[in-house]
Amino acid sequence: MKVYKIQGGTPLKGNIKVSGAKNSAVALIPASILADSPVTIEGLPEISDVHTLQNLLEDIGGNVDFQDGTMTIDPSEMISMPLPNGNVKKLRASYYLMGAMLGKFKKAVIGLPGGCHLGPRPIDQHIKGFEALGAKVTNEHGAIYLRADELKGAKIYLDIVSVGATINIMLAAVLAKGKTVIENAAKEPEIIDVATLLSNMGANIKGAGTNVIRIEGVESLSGTRHTIIPDRIEAGTFMIMAAVAGDGVTIDNVIPLHVEAVTAKLREMGVVVEEDEERLFIPKTKSLKAVDVKTLVYPGFPTDLQQPFCVLSTQAEGASMLTDTIYSARFKQIDELRRMNASSKVEGRSAIIHGPTPLHAAKVKASDLRAGASLVIAGLIAEGETEIQGISHIERGYGGLIEKLRGLGASIQKVEVPDEDEAQSNS
Ligand SMILES: CC(=O)N[C@H]1[C@@H](OP(=O)(O)OP(=O)(O)OC[C@H]2O[C@@H](n3ccc(=O)[nH]c3=O)[C@H](O)[C@@H]2O)O[C@H](CO)[C@@H](O)[C@@H]1O
């Protein structure tokens, strides 16, 4: 089994570059299915979610070339092959194959998606949208069957503000007949990025980034070239690292507006954040003050940074309360941080953390992507050598993390160790 080993205590210094956004990448790649000719996407992150989607597009007949962050997808020979199992379970965003394949082929069979276990993650709003557009949707043995004679534009009000449902309905609607209006749409930057790609492919979309999106269906879409936006969650992760373990860190390839909620919270804690057009500089932090955080939909504080932020709170003076209003059970990092001496507990939808508490190295396990990120940050400040298991979760969303952190002087390596669970079950 591969693990990360981190020798904590080395202050981080220098420049670190943010990659393309995971949550855009995983929607832009399926969006290419809708074109009639090759789509090229530049700046993609080297993460396993991207590689898994490449394999899924190849499974349905796509011709995909991926080198140095640039992926060219030729969809001209794709067919609506059923994808009930296998790779679709490896990531959350395989649900975008539903919208894209329904839009293009008017039929699809896609297994229920995987992704991080953060409490219930239903897809009822996606299905409600597909049905409103005229699709018949059934769940048969864990796979979603979608079929429509024809897709027709409709007015869809989302009961819950959902990133996935907003994008999925856009994907299904761009080739539908007539006008679709998505009300109570999510406003995340990734939605604008996907709308930009689709518009450059020939789609007619207005209002992406606001809570009402209007789409006028078109006959066909063609290939184009698109550069992805930077990953605001990776940027936020590096901001937290710099605040808690830094001795002067410059974060390159950031859109400061996209991380405003994080910047504001860090400043409230006493962290200096200097903004430039496309970069941030965080000097060494003198002391950290405890703050309360509540996750909200964009432009609020992102749920994806709640888990890493918990580590910062362990080093702040006083009691912090971090409340996740998006996911009821996104606190699996807390038990692992307690192993490392954090004074923390979960009460309902909140983590309560008392600090400052020195963290000690331990053997810990990443249960999901951002729990993994929080353990990496904890390992960087803990005394001794931390071993992190479950790194496949981390590698779904952070590309080249070891190299990037080594560039800041961190002592981190990926090594093979015997699998203790396997050894125990064999003995
Ligand atoms: C691949 C991707 O982009 N993942 C992101 C996306 O996930 P994802 O798109 O899955 O998250 P949503 O925005 O859909 O979920 C928001 C909330 O709505 C609920 N919900 C969602 C859809 C639905 O049909 N019914 C329903 O009840 C969810 O359980 C959750 O409580 O947005 C989340 C919220 O910012 C992020 O944490 C994820 O990193």
Ligand SMILES: C=C(OP(=O)(O)O)C(=O)O
């Ligand atoms: C929850 C996340 O990802 P996914 O939706 O892909 O599981 C995340 O990126 O933090």
